[in-house]
Amino acid sequence: MDTGPARQHSPVAAPSAAAEERDREGSEMGVIKRKNIVKGSEGGLKYICDVCSVDITNTVRIRCAHSACTEYDLCVTCFAKGDTSRDHDPVTHPYSVIEQHSIPIYTKDWGADEELLLLEGLEIYGVGSWSDVADHVGGFRTKDEVRDHYIKTYIESSKFPLPENADPKDLSLVEETPREVFQARKKQRIEERKEAARTALPATPKQKPTASVPACHEVQGYMPGRLEFETEFCNEAEEAVQHMQFDPGDGINPRTGEVDPEMELKMLVMQIYNARLATRAERKRVIFEHDLLNYRKNANIDKKRTKEEREIYNKCKPFARMMSHEDFETFVADLIYEHNCRLAIAQLQDWRRMAIPTLKEGEVYEHEKQIRAQRPAPTGAFDRLGGVRNVAKPTPPVETPSATTALTAPELPERLKATLQPQISATSSFAQAPTSTKGPLTNGSTNIPISQLKPKYSVPALNGTAPLKLANENQAADLHLLTKEEVDLCQALRLMPKPYLVIKEGLIREAMKHGGGLKRKAAKEICKIDPAKSARIFDFFVHAGWIQKV
Numbered sequence: 001m002d003t004g005p006a007r008q009h010s011p012v013a014a015p016s017a018a019a020e021e022r023d024r025e026g027s028e029m030g031v032i033k034r035k036n037i038v039k040g041s042e043g044g045l046k047y048i049c050d051v052c053s054v055d056i057t058n059t060v061r062i063r064c065a066h067s068a069c070t071e072y073d074l075c076v077t078c079f080a081k082g083d084t085s086r087d088h089d090p091v092t093h094p095y096s097v098i099e100q101h102s103i104p105i106y107t108k109d110w111g112a113d114e115e116l117l118l119l120e121g122l123e124i125y126g127v128g129s130w131s132d133v134a135d136h137v138g139g140f141r142t143k144d145e146v147r148d149h150y151i152k153t154y155i156e157s158s159k160f161p162l163p164e165n166a167d168p169k170d171l172s173l174v175e176e177t178p179r180e181v182f183q184a185r186k187k188q189r190i191e192e193r194k195e196a197a198r199t200a201l202p203a204t205p206k207q208k209p210t211a212s213v214p215a216c217h218e219v220q221g222y223m224p225g226r227l228e229f230e231t232e233f234c235n236e237a238e239e240a241v242q243h244m245q246f247d248p249g250d251g252i253n254p255r256t257g258e259v260d261p262e263m264e265l266k267m268l269v270m271q272i273y274n275a276r277l278a279t280r281a282e283r284k285r286v287i288f289e290h291d292l293l294n295y296r297k298n299a300n301i302d303k304k305r306t307k308e309e310r311e312i313y314n315k316c317k318p319f320a321r322m323m324s325h326e327d328f329e330t331f332v333a334d335l336i337y338e339h340n341c342r343l344a345i346a347q348l349q350d351w352r353r354m355a356i357p358t359l360k361e362g363e364v365y366e367h368e369k370q371i372r373a374q375r376p377a378p379t380g381a382f383d384r385l386g387g388v389r390n391v392a393k394p395t396p397p398v399e400t401p402s403a404t405t406a407l408t409a410p411e412l413p414e415r416l417k418a419t420l421q422p423q424i425s426a427t428s429s430f431a432q433a434p435t436s437t438k439g440p441l442t443n444g445s446t447n448i449p450i451s452q453l454k455p456k457y458s459v460p461a462l463n464g465t466a467p468l469k470l471a472n473e474n475q476a477a478d479l480h481l482l483t484k485e486e487v488d489l490c491q492a493l494r495l496m497p498k499p500y501l502v503i504k505e506g507l508i509r510e511a512m513k514h515g516g517g518l519k520r521k522a523a524k525e526i527c528k529i530d531p532a533k534s535a536r537i538f539d540f541f542v543h544a545g546w547i548q549k550v
Contacts, residue, residue: 140193
């Protein structure tokens with residue numbers, strides 16, 4: 001049997017032999033191919049005997065060097081027996097002996113085989129793909145460990161691009177750490193990391209990335225993956241420069257040495273295009289800085305503002321382009337506070353002209369003023385439009401802004417002290433105040449209990465409907481469970497006592513779940529009756545102090 005020259009690879013000569021083999025394969029096949037890459041195994045590449053299929057990754061293997069056999073490996077046993085498969089001919093084909101060089105050559109904890117796999121991985125996957133390179137090296141090496149070793153050993157070496165111990169005659173690491181000791185350490189390290197990987201907690205599954213489609217975001221047309229919009233500002237700006245060309249030497253007339261008019265026109269178009277790009281970037285900056293992409297959040301905040309606050313906020317939006325988000329919010333809040341202060345001052349001046357001495361009397365005056373505004377205009381006997389006025393929609397009550405009311409409330413100091421406490425507790429504390437106190441109270445209030453000064457609630461009548469008459473319990477069951485004000489409410493809204501009690505129980509239960517507060521919209525959903533009736537019931541409950549308006 002004609003056997004090829006058996007080569008005993010030294011630790012330093014191994015990379016060169018592998019490089020020759022790699023060059024031969026690259027010249028014949030055009031691309032480097034490996035049998036199998038097992039990610040996270042003891043070795044980055046796993047070699048199998050082509051006859052008996054035994055794993056020969058960590059032992060000596062025989063490789064056929066004939067061009068007819070591509071990556072044909074045999075174990076020592078099959079090679080000694082002369083076994084063959086496929087197109088391999090053990091009689092005429094040359095071969096080479098390849099053994100594992102698991103000894104340190106550059107550092108104490110990296111073997112020659114790992115150094116070779118590291119360089120091969122960098123050649124295949126490129127510098128920067130450290131996860132793929134770590135899988136190629138194997139031995140449970142992490143990507144950070146592989147990256148740090150490459151940078152420290154090769155990049156930071158004084159003999160760059162060669163390592164410090166690249167001299168073939170330098171065998172200091174081999175003599176310091178024998179092969180058996182190094183292989184034992186490597187096996188122990190692999191076993192420890194394998195056990196740690198087996199007992200480690202399962203990794204958090206990767207979240208599906210947000211697709212850059214309008215359906216995955218609140219703002220239609222915005223692509224969060226690219227931080228761009230489908231329709232940008234000046235979306236046709238690129239059309240003016242898409243066919244423009246600049247060749248070397250263009251723009252200067254060789255005879256006169258002046259710039260051609262065509263080149264001046266091109267430069268002017270480019271300046272306009274750059275100005276549009278700068279404006280587009282500035283508008284994006286405003287959108288991102290002021291968090292305008294969260295449409296739902298901003299819409300919910302805008303709903304909580306009053307009509308006057310919303311108008312002020314919309315008028316101040318142009319100033320947001322020259323302010324940060326925090327400065328803009330402070331600026332708008334100060335303007336709204338100034339507006340409320342002006343309204344409160346105007347209201348106080350009106351009370352002074354009406355000779356109203358105290359804030360409590362001013363509150364009564366405002367309530368009676370709203371009642372007078374709701375009354376229909378008087379009609380004469382010969383008024384032809386009298387019938388039309390009677391069925392017309394009543395004048396809506398004049399609503400004072402909540403912030404202005406807070407600035408003119410009689411309980412102003414107490415409200416400032418207990419801004420987080422429910423208004424029910426504040427009202428009850430006033431009602432329980434002793435009436436024998438001498439002298440005026442805070443803000444000019446008298447010693448009369450507030451419960452006595454509280455105006456009576458008048459239920460607005462429904463349009464085109466006559467009130468219901470509830471005389472006794474024979475006509476309406478459970479009438480005795482209602483107060484006089486509740487009876488008036490049921491008569492005006494044409495509600496029987498029993499359904500009213502069910503609505504009352506539902507509203508109070510829902511309000512108790514939210515700390516005593518309830519929204520008008522939620523009250524309408526609970527009542528499940530005519531919206532006009534549910535609104536009047538909600539206003540009556542708020543006036544009575546049973547629930548708080550949110």
